[in-house]
Amino acid sequence: MSQPPQIPQSAPKSRILEVALQLFSEHGVAGTSLxxxxxxxxxxxxxVYHQFKTKDEIxxxxxxLIFEKLLATVERGSTAPTAKAAREVVVNDLIDxxxxxxxxxxxLQRDPIMLRYFEEHEPxxxxxxxxxxxxxxxxxxxxxxxxxxxxxxxxxxxxxxxIVSDISDQALRKHLRLLVQNVIDGLDG
Amino acid sequence: MSQPPQIPQSAPKSRILEVALQLFSEHGVAGTSLxxxxxxxxxxxxxVYHQFKTKDEIxxxxxxLIFEKLLATVERGSTAPTAKAAREVVVNDLIDxxxxxxxxxxxLQRDPIMLRYFEEHEPxxxxxxxxxxxxxxxxxxxxxxxxxxxxxxxxxxxxxxxIVSDISDQALRKHLRLLVQNVIDGLDG
DNA sequence: GTCTATATATAGATAGAC
DNA sequence: GTCTATCTATATATAGAC
Numbered sequence: 001m002s003q004p005p006q007i008p009q010s011a012p013k014s015r016i017l018e019v020a021l022q023l024f025s026e027h028g029v030a031g032t033s034l035x036x037x038x039x040x041x042x043x044x045x046x047x048v049y050h051q052f053k054t055k056d057e058i059x060x061x062x063x064x065l066i067f068e069k070l071l072a073t074v075e076r077g078s079t080a081p082t083a084k085a086a087r088e089v090v091v092n093d094l095i096d097x098x099x100x101x102x103x104x105x106x107x108l109q110r111d112p113i114m115l116r117y118f119e120e121h122e123p124x125x126x127x128x129x130x131x132x133x134x135x136x137x138x139x140x141x142x143x144x145x146x147x148x149x150x151x152x153x154x155x156x157x158x159x160x161x162x163i164v165s166d167i168s169d170q171a172l173r174k175h176l177r178l179l180v181q182n183v184i185d186g187l188d189g
Numbered sequence: 190m191s192q193p194p195q196i197p198q199s200a201p202k203s204r205i206l207e208v209a210l211q212l213f214s215e216h217g218v219a220g221t222s223l224x225x226x227x228x229x230x231x232x233x234x235x236x237v238y239h240q241f242k243t244k245d246e247i248x249x250x251x252x253x254l255i256f257e258k259l260l261a262t263v264e265r266g267s268t269a270p271t272a273k274a275a276r277e278v279v280v281n282d283l284i285d286x287x288x289x290x291x292x293x294x295x296x297l298q299r300d301p302i303m304l305r306y307f308e309e310h311e312p313x314x315x316x317x318x319x320x321x322x323x324x325x326x327x328x329x330x331x332x333x334x335x336x337x338x339x340x341x342x343x344x345x346x347x348x349x350x351x352i353v354s355d356i357s358d359q360a361l362r363k364h365l366r367l368l369v370q371n372v373i374d375g376l377d378g
Numbered sequence: 379g380t381c382t383a384t385a386t387a388t389a390g391a392t393a394g395a396c
Numbered sequence: 397g398t399c400t401a402t403c404t405a406t407a408t409a410t411a412g413a414c
């Protein structure tokens with residue numbers, strides 16, 4: 001397992017990670033070959049292998065493009081004055097991230113290879129655990145944990161559902177915030 | 190594109206579809222080879238190819254194992270006395286199906302290859318559209334459609350989140366029903 | 379219905395020239 | 397940093413014997 005890549009990357013490295021993230025989200029990790037990545041960029045496979053020793057490194061590196069943003073969210077949550085404020089930061093950031101990429105980010109939750117990385121790869125696992133912690137705010141009741149699971153997975157997946165494809169980013173954000181608030185309010189209200 | 194398989198299947202055919210569905214849900218369609226399917230059953234690849242001409246047929250056939258159940262839900266929804274009753278039938282069936290398989294069913298929503306089938310393959314598309322219709326009950330407002338997307342995708346994905354893995358099927362069903370009801374009530378209340 | 383054997387293509391990955 | 401060429405493994409798929 002390689003470490004999270006440092007930033008800023010070299011230009012060719014960054015280009016590979018960008019293209020890989022896009023292709024992974026469209027075809028899945030297993031459905032994306034290094035040849036596809038190389039073809040999209042317009043170079044040969046060997047040029048890609050010069051930048052990354054294995055496909056694994058590309059998977060982790062491109063995933064890190066998303067997790068950098070999630071890590072920033074965790075840090076913003078950590079400095080929030082109250083547990084409730086931290087939860088709002090996390091919810092709003094997750095919604096913004098999901099809506100702005102409309103499924104590009106949510107492939108993370110869907111891909112079987114990624115799901116395995118999240119369990120085995122500590123930096124990823126820690127960030128996801130922190131997000132869940134902020135969402136729960138110390139509330140470990142079963143109903144609250146089910147609600148957290150519904151919110152975390154639902155936000156990422158719902159934005160790419162065809163039934164909402166005609167809704168503007170702004171409106172989608174607004175509706176998701178209200179719906180998530182309803183779920184949270186329903187826990188105790 | 191092949192047609193949905195007839196039932197009952199021959200025993201070897203059924204066995205292949207069962208095993209394939211399980212492997213697809215664990216590794217994704219692209220991450221599952223016919224060799225893996227053959228090895229799990231204990232036969233050779235050629236024996237598998239004797240039952241199905243292509244991997245595509247196996248993908249569609251195994252997916253149909255789930256969609257048979259969704260089709261039954263659609264039929265139960267169609268005979269419900271009111272729109273509200275139909276919505277409850279659909280919600281409860283989706284929750285039951287998701288909980289009883291804990292992610293085996295939800296791979297359908299996650300796999301990029303499956304997402305493409307849903308758009309291109311009419312029987313699948315029709316069933317999914319019907320489920321969404323019953324959930325919406327004629328309400329086409331943006332906020333309602335976002336809620337429907339959140340519910341449909343959230344149910345399938347949340348049950349496989351590690352944060353709920355220790356919760357019993359019975360409790361998970363109960364909490365999901367209440368949470369979904371909260372979302373629906375929040376639309377107009 | 380299952381087997382061995384094979385055809386063909388492509389996967390991940392490397393060597394070495396420029 | 398990119399190329400051509402190649403290695404090895406494995407993918408989907410088929411032919412034909414039992």
